[in-house]
Amino acid sequence: xxxxxxxxxxxxxxxxxxxxxxxxxxxxxxxxxxxxxxxxxxxxxxxxxxxxxxxxxxxxxxxxxxxxxxxxxxxxxxxxxxxxxxxxxxxxxxxxxxxxxxxxxxxxxxxxxxxxxxxxxxxxxxxxxxxxxxxxxxxxxxxxxxxxxxxxxxxxxxxxxxxxxxxxxxxxxxxxxxxxxxxxxxxxxxxxxxxxxxxxxxxxxxxxxxxxxxxxxxxxxxxxxxxxxxxxxxxxxxxxxxxxxxxxxxxxxxxxxxxxxxxxxxxxxxxxxxxxxxxxxxxxxxxxxxxxxxxxxxxxxx
Numbered sequence: 001x002x003x004x005x006x007x008x009x010x011x012x013x014x015x016x017x018x019x020x021x022x023x024x025x026x027x028x029x030x031x032x033x034x035x036x037x038x039x040x041x042x043x044x045x046x047x048x049x050x051x052x053x054x055x056x057x058x059x060x061x062x063x064x065x066x067x068x069x070x071x072x073x074x075x076x077x078x079x080x081x082x083x084x085x086x087x088x089x090x091x092x093x094x095x096x097x098x099x100x101x102x103x104x105x106x107x108x109x110x111x112x113x114x115x116x117x118x119x120x121x122x123x124x125x126x127x128x129x130x131x132x133x134x135x136x137x138x139x140x141x142x143x144x145x146x147x148x149x150x151x152x153x154x155x156x157x158x159x160x161x162x163x164x165x166x167x168x169x170x171x172x173x174x175x176x177x178x179x180x181x182x183x184x185x186x187x188x189x190x191x192x193x194x195x196x197x198x199x200x201x202x203x204x205x206x207x208x209x210x211x212x213x214x215x216x217x218x219x220x221x222x223x224x225x226x227x228x229x230x231x232x233x234x235x236x237x238x239x240x241x242x243x244x245x246x247x248x249x250x251x252x253x254x255x256x257x258x259x260x261x262x263x264x265x266x267x268x269x270x271x272x273x274x275x276x277x278x279x280x281x282x283x284x285x286x287x288x289x290x291x292x293x294x295x296x297x298x299x300x301x302x
């Protein structure tokens with residue numbers, strides 16, 4: 001079964017029906033609910049979900065949108081679970097527990113987590129900006145080296161904060177029977193990098209924490225020379241619980257699968273048969289493009 005993230009419809013939706021109906025019209029009957037959905041909109045979705053018109057496979061933290069957070073600031077990174085500010089980190093833990101409890105109520109298998117970031121003085125999108133401006137060949141490698149050095153210098157307390165957060169969250173996830181999916185990220189400063197995925201999985205071996213593979217993020221890291229897409233899959237496929245499937249050209253991701261450069265046949269070889277499969281497609285894609293992406297993935301063996 002292939003599901004679709006509600007990111008495709010949530011920005012324009014004014015009701016539960018207008019959020020889910022385009023997804024159903026595209027021939028898709030399973031979704032990942034995500035952080036742009038307000039509590040009011042969520043309550044409108046419940047009768048449709050409980051009527052079994054559509055199945056919730058996964059939920060993307062933080063869900064629903066936490067109280068007091070403006071809709072325009074909705075983000076899986078709104079609270080950093082790696083924050084050195086105790087209050088912010090605790091707000092992130094509390095809000096994640098709420099997401100886990102919602103996932104349990106909806107019988108979703110997994111919650112997808114962004115873990116936060118290593119705070120440095122460098123802009124988060126410096127590498128991406130150089131690439132988009134066509135300056136990568138001249139300046140990219142020097143900035144990549146500098147960003148890696150800065151990240152390594154500041155990493156330790158932020159990684160400790162992540163592990164502390166996950167210690168609490170893993171216990172609650174186990175009680176609820178929900179898996180925590182640790183997602184690979186788009187910006188270098190974000191946690192986890194390739195090594196940190198392994199650190200987290202080793203630390204929490206035997207707990208309901210697994211790896212969530214985002215194809216577009218992995219493709220962007222490969223484009224920028226940070227790490228190989230296939231290497232991430234090779235290292236962590238045994239712990240892979242789910243995947244965000246979207247295509248990319250260079251670092252331009254969230255394209256419908258089949259409209260970019262990602263080798264989805266390669267990705268499929270590493271996916272466990274029971275992995276959750278979610279298309280995470282940008283809002284401007286048409287219904288026909290979504291249907292074509294679904295057909296493309298099925299043809300590729302998904």
